[in-house]
Amino acid sequence: METTVKLYSLPYRSVKTYLAALLFALGNIVLPQLFHLMPQGGVTWLPIYFFTLVGAYKYGWRVGLLTAVLSPVVNSALFGMPAMAVLPAILLKSLLLALIAGYAASYFKRASLGLLLGVVLAYQAVGTLGEWAMKGDFWLAAQDFRIGIPGMLLQVFGGWLFINRVIRK
Template sequence: MDATLRLHSLPFSSVRTYLTAALFVIGNIALPQLLHLVPQGGVTWLPIYFFTLVGAYKYGWRVGLLTALASPVVNSLMFGMPPVAALPAIMLKSVLLALIAGWTASCFNKASLLMLVAVVLGYQVLGTLGEWVMKADFYAACQDFRIGIPGMLLQIIGGWIMINFVIRRN
């Protein structure tokens, strides 16, 4: 299975990098809008991170970083979600996710469930620590671990499916 999986590291100088990131930003706009129709959908399903994970893992940290920075800002400007006050913590976690996913993909050149568990736990633990420093409120910083377990599982399982089957050969 892993033999035909192609992972990329697109450079900032390539137009393909920006086009690919734009597609993942669109995904990170559409998925949250869909899941925000469900009560507590955003905090439960953590949809703003999904395509950042897939983009960074499949196309490299640069695509992930562009997606991580643009998605929360565009969503906030267009729809008011996430609220501006939440942007620093969400962007911290998004950037950590992009960097950790891109690094993991480049080091191991495959996408297993175990690796995606490590990526998701890595960005969540580091992001929670950063959010705790920002907010000085450990309980609030742990919200993703209290409420967002379904979203983390979506990132792990859904991300694995997207990377290994949906966009496998691209």
Template sequence: MESTAKLYSLNYNNVHTYLFALLFVFGNVMLPQLCHWVHLGGPTLLPIYFFTLVGAYKYGMKVGLLTAILSPLVNSSFFGMPAVAVLPAILIKSVLLAIIAGYMASRSKQISIPALMGVVLGYQVFGTLAEWALTGSFYAAVQDFRIGIPGILLQIFGGYFLLKMLASR
């Protein structure tokens, strides 16, 4: 299930960095809106992270960081979700995701299920620890592992198939 692919590491002085980041932010705004039509769709499907993963893995950490920071802020500003109270934890997880995905892609230079599993589990574990430190509630911090398993699987397998599709172009 491994595939070598053209993965990029765009810089902040490249206009494509901002165009791709805006595209992925748009995806991270629209996907949560669709998921929120389903009861507990946000906490279960974890849609706000999906395009951060794809953007950081395909186009590098800088595109990922722009997407990771702007997506939760835009969603919260326009739609009130995520709520301001949980915004710090989501921003931490998003930034961790961008850093880990960008790093993994630059190291592995391939798209694979094990690599994406490492990325998603890595940001979830470290993000959970950070959220626990922020909130003081272990129960709240492990929510993604309690009810977000479908979202974790969506990130791994959906991310894999979208990255493969992008790689074929």
């Protein structure tokens, strides 16, 4: 499914970049708190990545990178989630997501379900390899593919809905 939507690539010198990143980071702070109310909500639904995907795809990789760093660090500092032990892996995946989503949006200039699926699979696959290198445990590194499928689907379908319908302009 595809629709025409305006995609941006905001520069670092623009105040809009920082305002957008702040709003998306806030979303990435509130959403995980809601999902952490259910057992295994964080590892199942992967909510810390949702607004990083949306921000990077809609407003460019710079907004994505700011959101990708700010969200997990603030969440960890305020709520202890993600735990310090997993923060490097989450930051790696967040940064990969921001870069891949921003690149896909600027290259393809559209937001389709297929493209978002490709973005999510790409950052997860590369991120899993990076996490495996960090931790030396493939089974642990592949946790998102074992437990987080609902979260990846939320990113694809929810991200498409958010980009194409909620913040269309």
